[in-house]
Amino acid sequence: MDIRDVAQHAKVSIATVSRTINGVPTVDKELARRVWAAIEELNYFPNTQARALVSGRTRLFGLLVSEITNPFFPELIQGFEEVAVENGYEILIGSTNYDPERMSLCVRRMIERSVEGVAVMTFGVEQPLLEELASRRVPMVFVDAGPPGELVRPLLVDYRKGIHEGVQHLAVLGHREFGYISGPLRHRSSQLRKAAFLEALETIGVTPRKDWIVEGDHTLEGGMQCMDAMLAAGSLPTALLCSNDMTAIGALRVLNKAGLRVPEDVSLIGFDDIHLAEFVNPPLTTVRMSRNDLARAAFNALRSIAEGQELSGQPRTWRVPTALTVRQSTGYPRGTDAVGKKKRVKK
């Protein structure tokens, strides 16, 4: 069953059917009505392959993620799927699992299916693969980084705001001893978060202590290891920020096991605000980066490049906001008399 059947049924030419479906305004109302009726009756769906072939537009975007089983990504995918479908696009998901070979395969799949753009949401990025895409003039968006290019846009996450809010929040509670478990520093986004943290400390006039700043890997296991190490080293800050929630949850687990209470002994702040953050014990105070905002920014950026909508001449900048979500993993520093409503720092 194809466009010809519809045309026949509606007693018009196939061109009229095509025009009707595509919303060309010059179609006569009456004819359009007949066409829609025929479509309805026959339960006709246009053939996407044929459409794509002739128009050169697949209405397909690639979405490259690090690891679909990391809770961060399904939330991102959900948001992306939603906007994409709203706008008549489909998405091709590729999960690289931190493996360059799989990443390469993903890129290949995207090219083979002629995606009109790729959102690169992986933590690490392999240069050569992106050149493959760039050479085929496939638009791309990246989080934070990404080589600038005619068809490439970065999504700028406002780490500073959220992390400053977190540090400020702790400072107000009376904290002066801060620790930080970063993400893997080979990743730009980990660097940016850490830099934002250090900058925030400076703002409140606290000098960072080297042994309280360690490098994790953004996994739960990594968070546990870092916390174990810090505990073994003997001294503990009163407040600990983590580069993502999984790390914070790992740290939390180790603290609990060691008989230390959160937030009474140590205040803990994560980053991302994954769903799980709300359900650990105690619920995690964290810097929220909305996966939905990120997904929408990625989609809109991609679409505006793909559809050549950047009329204004210079490419638009896409920003993703962050904000502190206060839950129950932060409190007064240990040794503080915290009975009253107002903070009363010992010293």
Add this chain to the structure above:
Amino acid sequence: MDIRDVAQHAKVSIATVSRTINGVPTVDKELARRVWAAIEELNYFPNTQARALVSGRTRLFGLLVSEITNPFFPELIQGFEEVAVENGYEILIGSTNYDPERMSLCVRRMIERSVEGVAVMTFGVEQPLLEELASRRVPMVFVDAGPPGELVRPLLVDYRKGIHEGVQHLAVLGHREFGYISGPLRHRSSQLRKAAFLEALETIGVTPRKDWIVEGDHTLEGGMQCMDAMLAAGSLPTALLCSNDMTAIGALRVLNKAGLRVPEDVSLIGFDDIHLAEFVNPPLTTVRMSRNDLARAAFNALRSIAEGQELSGQPRTWRVPTALTVRQSTGYPRGTDAVGKKKRVKK
């Protein structure tokens, strides 16, 4: 850049290029070599749209899930993606979010993109939508249920084995007081699990207590509510099985908050063995249903229908195994002297 460029480059006809790419055996070795060289040099990828249009085969499968943010599904998706890609297929993911309207939209998307089959992995199933697919002769697979049909196959999960193992394990430890938090009983898979549980109790000669058998909804929140209710009701079994891990984790959380210890006060068994199960405290004993096995079964079943490989005449049956994974949420019943290595039940 298209097949003609390759043909020209290799000084052969486009037909030969096509044959070479598709592995038609009659192609002369030397010509094939030239073709591959040209493909390599030009960095040529066949156009999937054109291929699909002429061959009628999209090499696309739909994967319908309930909610991509439920940790069960990403693991399933990962497995499905892996097999699919290995076999040159792509997948179109549709997340219904338990919303019939979204489900309907998903089905529409699948049809529009001409998927060659749909794996329906959602918990609930809307009859009419499946008829839409069936009427277009789209092969389908279902977990547990699914109306039989020429192009429809059920994936039979062996709930009984895993759940019997779980109950047996508890019985050996000395438990005689069993509770069960089921999934939503409007779903066939919840019914089957519960039936398997009751059957297992019968096997060990224990009569189920009605007030210890409650209906949950397979969410963490639901598990918490059920546990709260059971606690409020006053009496508690010594062992509690849950219809899935999220439920068990919810129950665990409430138990912990109430000052009850697992497994000292209550033994707990989940179902699914999601990644998280290993990382809660204590690590959860659970019945493992491998998402990978399930995904592979779904893919293979779909493929064998789509490619008409069921030579044997009668459709093949696809089974998915389950097995108990013992961790640390199960132990001797409370009130038992469990100091020795051997079990020593009081009575």
Add this chain to the structure above:
DNA sequence: ATGAAAGCGCTAACAA
């Protein structure tokens, strides 16, 4: 074993 050519279902340029 290879090539020429028809045609998959659709859009868009052109003609009427």
Add this chain to the structure above:
DNA sequence: TTGTTAGCGCTTTCAT
């Protein structure tokens, strides 16, 4: 405003 027609890039007869 509508219809006729060329062709998107490929696979697959059919003829050689």
